[in-house]
Amino acid sequence: MSHLQLLDEYFTQHREKHLEELKEFLRIPSISSLSEHKEDMLTAANWLAEALKKLGIENVSVDETKGHPVVYGDWLHAEGKPTILFYGHYDVQPVDPLHLWESEPFNPEIRDNKLFARGSSDDKGQVFMHLKMIEALFATEGTLPVNVKFIYEGEEEVGSPNLPAYVEENKEKLAANLIVISDTGLYAPGKPAVCYGLRGLTGVQIDVRGAKGDLHSGLYGGGVQNAIHALAEILASFRNEDGQILVDGFYDKVLPLTDEERQAYQELNFDEDALKAEIGVNELFGEKGYSYLEQTWARPTLEINGVFGGFSGEGIKTVLPAEAGAKITCRLVPNQDPEEIVELLRKHIQKHQPAGVEITVSEFDKGAPYITPFDHPVIQAAGRSYEKVYNVPTAYTRGGGSIPIVAAFDQILELPVVLMGFGLNSENFHAPNEHFHLENFDKGLRVLGDYVHEVSKLSL
Incomplete structure (x- = not known):
């Protein structure tokens, strides 16, 4: 059996158990912006730490900062192989207005193969996928094909004010060959994307x-x-x-767009008429001489x-x-x-x-832009893993928004950043009725499991 077949069999057999464990994580109201949830933040950090220990991850710690704690762990026994640093966040947005939720925000429910709860898509559900991918590899292969480190923070939803200092102080501990972040989304339903740049x-x-x-x-x-x-x-x-x-x-x-990037954007066949209908305008407006995707991603x-x-x-x-x-x-x-x-x-x-x-x-506060060239080996490897599972070509995109901590990782650790997300823009993160399409939860587990094998083949 191939590693993908082994992973598929394992995830199929353990799906219900994994979803129940995820629901347990989602029940913790880890709202970082509200002081009354300070103890819940610590509960969520400890939950993650215990989950890492159960996997067999070593050197697990819940590290204090001036705000909410950072969770760290590592497993470094794949001699001669690359090291991946996985990042995510365990804090969530407030739930207001509560009356618009169709179910309790911290009482997870599955409806129409979607998991409804605050944090289900942003970002607890995607963080949880990292853990279960590691569990599956240990269970099916007895080891990991790469070295791994984990850093999970509790302040992303309030701008990560204390994480840059933590990263600066722990540069040696966090040293790796690349960073993988699952806190972004697919280009469209059924259409995976690797985001290689942010404004x-x-x-x-x-x-x-x-x-x-x-x-x-x-x-x-x-x-x-x-x-x-x-x-x-x-x-x-x-x-x-x-x-x-x-x-x-x-x-x-x-930095101007390359011809290859412009061609890649054109091949996405973005539907401007559909966008106009969706947002209720009769005409788009932007910098002359650039397509909508170029205007919103790269200008x-x-x-x-x-x-x-x-x-x-x-x-x-x-x-x-x-x-x-x-x-x-x-x-x-x-x-x-x-x-x-x-x-x-x-x-x-x-x-x-x-x-x-x-x-x-x-x-106001500032955040630097970030880019990893989309022809970088770690980016292309991510594209291959998506394609094996989704069976369609991967889109290579930039994000029009900003995630300041990504730029901080880039500047402090000087590592390529791979944004491998599995959410959808329609999933109401930051809004009532946040949910995660379980089709992408299922496929994403397999994509991540394949990706660590792809990275193990690279000379980094």
Whole structure:
């Protein structure tokens, strides 16, 4: 029997047992953002630690941080073989609004071959798949074809504030040949994808101040600067009608797409009409000269996320607002630096500052972009494993969003990162009725089991 056949037989025989164990994990309300769940966070960390020990993983520890603990473990007996560092998170989002859930968020239910519970898809269900894959390999082969390390955190849903410091302090302990993360999704139902890049993020708040207080528009209108007009002038200066960003130097370090990447995106045959119908618009808008996938995966953005100031109540109030503001975020691509982009934004705002107002620029949290070349051996090996199980070609994608800790792993450990996820965008993670399609749970276990064999053949 091949290793895939052995894995298939094992997972089929133990499916119900595994699902009951996953339900046990999902019942722990490990909401990292709410202080009343601090003990639940520790319970979840200890649950993971015990699960690793039962597998035969060694050096298991629940390590304290300034926030919630990090769970670590390793098995390093595959001499001469690569080492995979598996990452995931055991914390989950709050469940509000509770009345929209069709079943209790921490009382898992299976309906229509979908497992409903908070954390089922993001990310406890996918973390659990790592554990059961290791269990199956030990059970069917008596050993592992590679060395493995595990790092599971409890603060991903609040921005991983303490994990970069932990990684920096434990660089030697976490040394590996690659990192595998299962916290992303398929390209579409039945269509697997390896995500090889993510955009970074930075942003600022612009606060505009004019007069010392709101002024009567009849007495002062036409002779004193209106803070909202000044703000609108600044905001209009950021972008032209073709969607191009007009901040000097903004595109200088952008890593262009390769011809191979553009071809790979074209072959996905993305349906823009279906997207327009789904989101309820009659036309898409983005940077001219790029397809929608290129715009959202591989090009940087500057978006106005909110504008505030003046009177917005019922009726009219004839004033010149003294204050106005806006929040702006930029999605960044390799090789843009978040710190440099903030400085370029500051210079642009200063350059376009209208007369009669003072402007304050405040920074938000930042995250760097990340990319592992999609022709890298560890990326291509992941594609082969997906194809063996799903029996369709693997899509190679970038993510339009940001996972700051991925960039931190890339920068601190200097390792290729392989995002092997099994969720679907429709699974309501972060929303009521979160669920995980068990078809992808089943297939994902087999994909992961095959992938460690694929990695064992590589010279890394």
